[in-house]
Amino acid sequence: MKIETTRHSLAHIMAYAVQELFPRTKFGIGPAIENGFYYDFDLPRSLTPEDLPKIEEKMKKLIKENLTFRKRLLSIKKAKEIFKNQSYKLELIKELAENGSREVSIYQVGNFIDLCKGPHVRSTKEIPINAFKLTKIAGAYWRGNEKNPMLQRIYGVAFKTKKELADFLKIQEKAEKRDHRKIGKELDLFSIKEEVGAGLVLWHPKGAIIRNIIEGFWRKEHRKRGYWYVYTPHIANIKLWEKSGHTKFYKENMYPPMRIEETDYQLKPMNCLAHVQIYKNKIRSYRDLPIRYCELGTVYRYEKSGVLHGILRPRGFTQDDSHIFCQPNQITEEVSGVLDLTTFLLSSFGFKKYEIDLSVRDPKNKSKYLGDDKIWKKAEKALEYVLKKKKLKYIKVEGEAVFYGPKIDIKLVDAIGRPWQGPTIQVDFNFPEKFDLNFINQKGKKQRVVMIHRTVLGSMERFLGCLLENYGGALPLWLSPEQIWVIPVGARHKKYAQTVREQFSDKGFRVELKDTAETVSKKIREGEIQKIPYLLVVGDKEVKTKSVRVRKRKKGDIGEMKVEKFLKKIKIEIEKKK
RNA sequence: GCCGAUGUAGCUCAACUGGUAGAGCAAUGCUUUCGUAAAGCAUAGGUUGUCGGUUCGAGACCGACCAUCGGCUCCA
Numbered sequence: 151m152k153i154e155t156t157r158h159s160l161a162h163i164m165a166y167a168v169q170e171l172f173p174r175t176k177f178g179i180g181p182a183i184e185n186g187f188y189y190d191f192d193l194p195r196s197l198t199p200e201d202l203p204k205i206e207e208k209m210k211k212l213i214k215e216n217l218t219f220r221k222r223l224l225s226i227k228k229a230k231e232i233f234k235n236q237s238y239k240l241e242l243i244k245e246l247a248e249n250g251s252r253e254v255s256i257y258q259v260g261n262f263i264d265l266c267k268g269p270h271v272r273s274t275k276e277i278p279i280n281a282f283k284l285t286k287i288a289g290a291y292w293r294g295n296e297k298n299p300m301l302q303r304i305y306g307v308a309f310k311t312k313k314e315l316a317d318f319l320k321i322q323e324k325a326e327k328r329d330h331r332k333i334g335k336e337l338d339l340f341s342i343k344e345e346v347g348a349g350l351v352l353w354h355p356k357g358a359i360i361r362n363i364i365e366g367f368w369r370k371e372h373r374k375r376g377y378w379y380v381y382t383p384h385i386a387n388i389k390l391w392e393k394s395g396h397t398k399f400y401k402e403n404m405y406p407p408m409r410i411e412e413t414d415y416q417l418k419p420m421n422c423l424a425h426v427q428i429y430k431n432k433i434r435s436y437r438d439l440p441i442r443y444c445e446l447g448t449v450y451r452y453e454k455s456g457v458l459h460g461i462l463r464p465r466g467f468t469q470d471d472s473h474i475f476c477q478p479n480q481i482t483e484e485v486s487g488v489l490d491l492t493t494f495l496l497s498s499f500g501f502k503k504y505e506i507d508l509s510v511r512d513p514k515n516k517s518k519y520l521g522d523d524k525i526w527k528k529a530e531k532a533l534e535y536v537l538k539k540k541k542l543k544y545i546k547v548e549g550e551a552v553f554y555g556p557k558i559d560i561k562l563v564d565a566i567g568r569p570w571q572g573p574t575i576q577v578d579f580n581f582p583e584k585f586d587l588n589f590i591n592q593k594g595k596k597q598r599v600v601m602i603h604r605t606v607l608g609s610m611e612r613f614l615g616c617l618l619e620n621y622g623g624a625l626p627l628w629l630s631p632e633q634i635w636v637i638p639v640g641a642r643h644k645k646y647a648q649t650v651r652e653q654f655s656d657k658g659f660r661v662e663l664k665d666t667a668e669t670v671s672k673k674i675r676e677g678e679i680q681k682i683p684y685l686l687v688v689g690d691k692e693v694k695t696k697s698v699r700v701r702k703r704k705k706g707d708i709g710e711m712k713v714e715k716f717l718k719k720i721k722i723e724i725e726k727k728k
Numbered sequence: 729g730c731c732g733a734u735g736u737a738g739c740u741c742a743a744c745u746g747g748u749a750g751a752g753c754a755a756u757g758c759u760u761u762c763g764u765a766a767a768g769c770a771u772a773g774g775u776u777g778u779c780g781g782u783u784c785g786a787g788a789c790c791g792a793c794c795a796u797c798g799g800c801u802c803c804a
Contacts, residue, residue: 199732305798348794502771643761673764674765678764685764687764
């Protein structure tokens with residue numbers, strides 16, 4: 151028996167239990183999902199966490215009754231009659247009928263009948279009784295549309311054995327400890343304060359050090375690949391945003407304009423328009439192309455209050471942005487180059503797992519997008535071509551495109567497995583049209599340029615958040631804000647400790663001398679909590695032999711070493727990681 | 729924005745059914761100079777998220793707002 155089938159059957163059992171406990175319930179839908187299942191209910195009252203054990207108990211009781219799942223095929227008419235008091239089910243039946251179905255299938259277990267195409271377990275005795283748990287209650291719009299009523303969703307997790315469930319719950323619990331918000335607080339990296347504003351990030355000194363390292367590495371790699379670094383203002387004349395279509399298609403994500411001497415200025419939600427203006431500054435030749443402008447550009451977007459999530463989703467963030475202007479026949483090469491850069495950077499920062507989406511238009515709602523069909527098809531084809539050529543696994547998602555073009559999105563995964571969009575590559579024929587962006591081709595004729603929008607990390611905020619969760623805060627040596635602590639055993643070793651500190655700081659290492667009047671144990675404990683890669687203890691022996699006693703993070707004491715030898719060792723460690 | 733939960737010292741948490749806020753860590757001062765995950769003593773620290781209401785009396789009850797958390801919708 152497939153676990154998905156069991157999960158789906160559990161969703162039905164849960165619905166059955168809810169029906170028994172709340173007879174007037176209207177039912178939405180209840181599918182199996184990753185690790186479990188959910189079901190949406192329209193209930194006479196709000197559920198509280200205390201309801202979950204009651205429902206769970208009822209479910210177990212029902213499972214023990216060895217109830218059979220019976221499938222039946224019904225005519226549309228008959229189905230409508232059976233579900234006459236179930237408005238959501240009626241809506242589904244109506245839709246099935248409209249799509250040409252003559253009959254629908256239903257499943258009955260005990261006294262609970264559900265519209266469902268199955269499959270299900272034959273009997274509840276096939277369901278392991280101790281391998282599931284109801285985990286949370288949440289609101290969810292009927293059919294995922296915010297204009298529809300909100301139903302109450304109960305989530306559950308389910309596995310084949312009690313042990314698998316216990317393991318899963320343990321892993322989840324452990325993962326929650328790697329939450330970037332927790333790590334950010336513990337390691338004093340950043341904060342978000344009510345006094346400053348929701349979604350506005352304060353980077354503390356140590357967070358800023360990490361960001362600086364990331365940015366430095368990013369700049370170096372971009373310079374190598376022929377990018378030009380630019381700086382652009384944070385506000386711009388609103389006419390620019392009107393022309394691009396932002397005020398029409400992107401309005402709900404923008405802060406309202408500010409009026410200065412009869413002109414409205416817009417806080418930028420994107421960097422592209424400024425880069426467009428740099429491109430437009432003079433006539434460009436085909437010999438100049440591709441032109442790659444890049445900028446760590448800070449943008450502000452109005453995000454609905456309910457979606458903010460630490461630094462993974464703030465309202466102000468810095469994109470590692472770039473706009474590439476190229477000839478049409480350079481698209482695949484450029485997209486390909488960007489993909490290579492992305493995978494190189496991600497692996498340099500230790501990311502092994504990511505998902506790739508090809509985000510295209512919603513074919514049913516073309517009014518959400520700028521530009522005509524032909525242009526869109528061309529852009530979508532170009533992106534898909536490169537993905538296929540690189541043999542990368544991707545999922546095509548309709549309706550996920552930006553208003554000006556389709557994109558390749560790379561999603562990084564957080565501690566508890568939630569995907570967050572980071573890197574993105576977007577082919578855009580629309581802005582070049584809107585802003586009349588050209589170059590002079592080999593024949594001396596004006597030709598339309600192609601624009602590629604891209605970030606390879608996503609944003610500094612989101613990237614750091616994912617980075618912290620990936621490493622559980624224990625960043626590799628090259629990224630650690632504090633790499634080494636020198637801990638003198640007693641007051642008489644302070645002087646030597648000082649010289650040791652200097653030997654490392656002279657070589658560019660981030661090293662702190664911990665010479666306060668506290669015990670060695672205390673400082674070791676503090677160092678481990680602060681996730682310092684190396685703690686160097688120096689006492690009488692080390693002073694005599696010009697060495698250090700090395701303690702490696704998580705590993706413990708790895709022995710005494712000459713200062714020179716340790717220096718060499720960490721240099722190698724840093725080179726290797728890069 | 730929507731549904732639900734939460735908000736007490738810098739951090740982690742206490743305070744019985746309403747009776748006037750307490751502990752550990754951190755901070756500061758003194759003592760201790762210490763060999764691999766917490767030395768000792770003392771001091772200071774709070775309009776209990778904000779505003780309003782109920783009450784003789786509110787951290788606790790009610791309302792509005794703000795923020796956070798889990799989802800939904802939306803997104804880098």
